[in-house]
Amino acid sequence: MDIEPNNNSSKLTPMTGYWCLKNGELSDYNQRVFTDLYLPLVGAEALAIYLLLIQKTTDKRIVTERSNHAELLSLLDIDLKSFQNARIKLEATGLIKNYRKYDELGEYYIYDLYLPLNPSDFFRDDLLSIFLYEKIGQSLFNNLVKKYSVNRDILNDAKDQTSKFLDVFRLNSEDLIDTPNDVSIAQNSMQSTPTKSIELNSQKNLDFDLIIDRASQLYRIEKEDINLNKDLIENLATFYDLDEIVIIDLLGRTMDIITNKIDPSQLKNMVQQRFEQRVNIQTNEVTETTSQLNSNFNRDDQLLIKQAKELAPAEFLASEKQKTGGFTGTVESRALRNLAMNTSLSPSVINILTHYSLQQNTTLSLPLMETIANDWQQNNIKTPEDALKRIQESRSKPRNPKRRYQNQISNNGRVEKGTDWSQVKARPVEQSNQDIQERLNRIRHKENN
Structure with missing residues (x-):
């Protein structure tokens, strides 16, 4: 109990x-x-x-x-x-x-x-791979890439002649029709084990039967390949607010035309390009419906909550940038997408995080966003209302300039930095590998001197 x-x-x-x-x-x-x-x-x-x-x-x-x-x-x-x-x-x-x-x-x-x-999967993850690159440098990073790279080009034009289970083993035909009771009990008692812990909450409800049916007919993409990339497709659909028809079109435009396989890297790039071309011309305006506003917050916060709930994270970022005359760039939205996919925060809470971060800096600051996301995830922030309350709490805490970075033990027992997130040093979101290498070279030059 x-x-x-x-x-x-x-x-x-x-x-x-x-x-x-x-x-x-x-x-x-x-x-x-x-x-x-x-x-x-x-x-x-x-x-x-x-x-x-x-x-x-x-x-x-x-x-x-x-x-x-x-x-x-x-x-x-x-x-x-x-x-x-x-x-x-x-x-x-x-x-x-x-x-x-x-x-x-x-x-x-x-x-x-x-x-x-x-x-x-590790090297395809932007956050993990870039952080590793920063930690160990270009030479060691490239050595690890070579160590774990597998060249499967030899399978091109090869015919799959693998034997199937029932071609090799014989089962009682009655058991195939009517599963033995002991087997059914065993199957029901086994809980499926999740293969990964990183996913974007509140996934968009997609009709994968439609996607599989149309993608196989139009582009000969196999069902197994779509299922293999199901998490990625769901995450992109949730973050960029994509429907099934758009997804099918994007799969066809980015697949490997030789193997008819989904190309995850090309798919992510194409989705990002489509988004930038669209939102930098026109962004959605959220109209006010007074009856839906929360009376526990002031008027501006009420409208912010409504917008956070109605827009996908990518659309919300575009809206926030255009309010100040800015534009949505590849690096910022990619970093936000990776953050969203690597936390358990819901899209609407991610939107409040974006709003707060852009209040502190003109561009999204990855250290600030990660600090806030860590705090909110640890404190079980589930809704945009919860997020705004958490921000208000952080602002109301007294500040001690001499010890503002002193470690505190929060109510849930975790060690965390003081929740005055505005004090987190701003740093632009990660740039290209060339930018990273230039920064690393400057650091090594200082160390050698």
């Missing part, structure tokens, strides 16, 4: 319990990928925490027999602050999801552990 939480018990302490879940077994290959790609991002302490938590998933079967964080701290030989700082890096890179729960024994944390992305 779940117990209603006590507001005074939400701070993580060494005596707070924990429970671990895992999504798959960590193989030797996974560990090599972690060491090569994730270790430079999260650090050695985070690696130790991850490996220890993976082992702890097999310790006990009954949640009331759970251990507390003091055991982890003792085994790791670190303090609580170091543990939290390292753990949130694992969360930010999609390796852990963190939940808090209560029962008759009190509060405990649930750590849901995910396997590292496979290298191809």
Whole structure:
């Protein structure tokens, strides 16, 4: 039975319990990928925490027999602050999801552990790959790309003659028609394990049967290939507010004409180009409907909430930029898209984040957005109303200029920077690899001198 939480018990302490879940077994290959790609991002302490938590998933079967964080701290030989700082890096890179729960024994944390992305997915992720590039430099980065690259050109023009299951194995025809009861029970008892933890909330409800049917007829794109890229298609449709007809057209225009395969990189670029061409000419205007406004906020905030709920994140960004006479560029919208896909924040909350960030700077500042997104995700911000309240709370907190970056323990037990987000140093969103390399060269030049 779940117990209603006590507001005074939400701070993580060494005596707070924990429970671990895992999504798959960590193989030797996974560990090599972690060491090569994730270790430079999260650090050695985070690696130790991850490996220890993976082992702890097999310790006990009954949640009331759970251990507390003091055991982890003792085994790791670190303090609580170091543990939290390292753990949130694992969360930010999609390796852990963190939940808090209560029962008759009190509060405990649930750590849901995910396997590292496979290298191809890692390098296709803009945030992870650019951050790794910044961390290790061009030479090591390119070496890792070569190490994990797989050339499948040899399969071009090859005929697939793989045997099918029923061509090799024989089953009782009656069992095929009427599944044995024991098998049905086993199937129903197995919960599907999520393969990834990073996705954009409030996905657009797409008719994939229509997309598969038309894309296969018009462009000979196979159903399996569409299903393989289903997450990407849903994310792009949600972020850019695309319907099925537009998606089908974009798939046909960006597919590999030799293999009839979806090209994710070309698809993302084409969607972005289409968006820029459209919104930089004309942006949607949200009309005011007084009856739908929330009386708990002033008039400007009410209209902002309504707009945040009605526009997709890309459309909202375009609207905000055009209010000040600006325009929507590739780098800003791509960074916002990646942020949206790498958090659990809903599109309407992402829109409030965009509005606040553009109030602080003329262009989107990635450090500021990531700081706010981290805070909102940790504090369970679900609606634009919640987001505006959180902003108001941050503004009402007293400031101490001498210690404004002092670490604070928030109500949910995480270590976080003071919530005066306006103090986060502004930095333009990530530029091209050439820009990154130029910055790295300047840093190395200073170090050599």
